[in-house]
Amino acid sequence: DIQMTQSPSSLSASVGDRVTITCRASLNIARYLNWYHQKPGKAPKLLIYAASTLQSGVPSRFSGSGSGTDFTLTISSLQPEDFATYYCQQSYSALYTFGQGTKLEIK
Amino acid sequence: QVQFVESGGGVVQPGGSLRLSCAASGFTFSSYGMHWVRQAPGKGLEWVAFIGSDGSNKYYADSVKGRFTISRDNSKNTVYLQMNSLRPEDTALYYCAKDRGMATISFDYWGQGTLGTVSS
Numbered sequence: 150d151i152q153m154t155q156s157p158s159s160l161s162a163s164v165g166d167r168v169t170i171t172c173r174a175s176l177n178i179a180r181y182l183n184w185y186h187q188k189p190g191k192a193p194k195l196l197i198y199a200a201s202t203l204q205s206g207v208p209s210r211f212s213g214s215g216s217g218t219d220f221t222l223t224i225s226s227l228q229p230e231d232f233a234t235y236y237c238q239q240s241y242s243a244l245y246t247f248g249q250g251t252k253l254e255i256k
Numbered sequence: 257q258v259q260f261v262e263s264g265g266g267v268v269q270p271g272g273s274l275r276l277s278c279a280a281s282g283f284t285f286s287s288y289g290m291h292w293v294r295q296a297p298g299k300g301l302e303w304v305a306f307i308g309s310d311g312s313n314k315y316y317a318d319s320v321k322g323r324f325t326i327s328r329d330n331s332k333n334t335v336y337l338q339m340n341s342l343r344p345e346d347t348a349l350y351y352c353a354k355d356r357g358m359a360t361i362s363f364d365y366w367g368q369g370t371l372g373t374v375s376s
Contacts, residue, residue: 183361185363192368192369193363194366195362244303244317246303247301247302248300250300250301
């Protein structure tokens with residue numbers, strides 16, 4: 150199975166900050182990488198697919214990059230609604246594993 | 257708009273069974289693959305199962321293989337998850353999710369989840 154490891158596990162930041170979350174795959178997954186966020190009590194929401202393509206309706210302050218084993222999600226200027234838990238997910242193999250999550254909290 | 261109504265969750269003893277349902281609306285159900293994803297209380301997301309648009313392709317997480325069965329009825333716009341031989345570690349909120357349906361797999365719409373609790 151492909152293991153997905155996110156870092157950091159938690160992060161404190163302020164409104165307006167630039168934030169980067171990293172996801173590492175245990176083997177080469179090309180660009181088969183998705184990002185989601187989840188707010189407490191809500192279902193996850195797709196932000197980015199295929200490593201860098203913004204899902205329709207997602208604000209442009211979100212961006213994704215990377216290929217192979219190393220990927221990043223960047224939020225260029227944090228807004229109050231961005232405080233949530235973020236998950237990466239690989240879609241290279243048909244066991245669509247998620248990372249363990251990164252909890253983004255208000256400083 | 258895309259909507260899902262999930263049902264079938266509840267409390268069951270270890271070794272018991274549950275059948276989850278997810279009724280979809282707002283899109284052409286028969287054209288898209290569907291997934292089940294679960295989240296144990298206070299934990300992260302775990303993909304559980306996938307079924308292709310016509311039901312011919314099915315994949316399962318190793319943790320549920322041989323115990324869970326995914327199926328769909330395109331005439332009822334509904335996807336199911338039959339869960340047998342349940343264990344306490346299967347306790348989770350179970351989400352159905354629509355596959356985005358393009359060249360790469362991703363989950364673009366999610367239900368609100370139905371809670372399955374396995375406890376004696």
